Amino acid sequence: MKAGSENKLCPSSTCHSGALLLGVVNGDQKVSLLTTPIPVNDEFVEKVNAAGDPERRFRFASKCAKNGCAQWTGSSCGIMDELAAANHLLEVINEQLPDCAIRPTCRWYSQDGAMACMICPYVVTQSEKPVPVSIEAQP
Numbered sequence: 001m002k003a004g005s006e007n008k009l010c011p012s013s014t015c016h017s018g019a020l021l022l023g024v025v026n027g028d029q030k031v032s033l034l035t036t037p038i039p040v041n042d043e044f045v046e047k048v049n050a051a052g053d054p055e056r057r058f059r060f061a062s063k064c065a066k067n068g069c070a071q072w073t074g075s076s077c078g079i080m081d082e083l084a085a086a087n088h089l090l091e092v093i094n095e096q097l098p099d100c101a102i103r104p105t106c107r108w109y110s111q112d113g114a115m116a117c118m119i120c121p122y123v124v125t126q127s128e129k130p131v132p133v134s135i136e137a138q139p
């Protein structure tokens with residue numbers, strides 16, 4: 001299902017005040033999603049920017065900008081379109097989906113359902129565009 005005009009959250013946003021801290025990138029580059037996302041404030045932005053590359057160390061969520069985002073295709077997020085295509089053979093195992101507080105309003109989930117949530121923990125945002133990943137070969 002492609003997303004419509006409803007308000008959704010982008011789960012791979014930039015670090016800015018007003019965003020939500022959604023997850024932490026671990027040493028193995030897999031993302032651990034927070035049980036409860038934390039609102040990002042100016043102080044947090046300043047601190048993590050001082051350490052550099054906040055989007056490569058954390059995942060942030062904020063309102064999907066749709067036409068205001070270079071990744072918006074006009075009807076969907078092109079990032080998840082690419083990721084879903086790259087992982088189209090992935091077997092979706094519902095029991096393995098990460099707990100996620102934003103699922104009801106997540107843009108990626110609204111597009112590709114459980115498939116998006118299987119892929120999501122392997123996505124590290126790089127300033128403008130997340131790293132495309134194929135996780136089919138991973139154990």
Ligand code: SF4
Nearest residue numbers: 011100103106117120
């Ligand atoms: S894709 Fe799934 S796991 Fe990732 S943020 Fe959206 S709802 Fe949560």
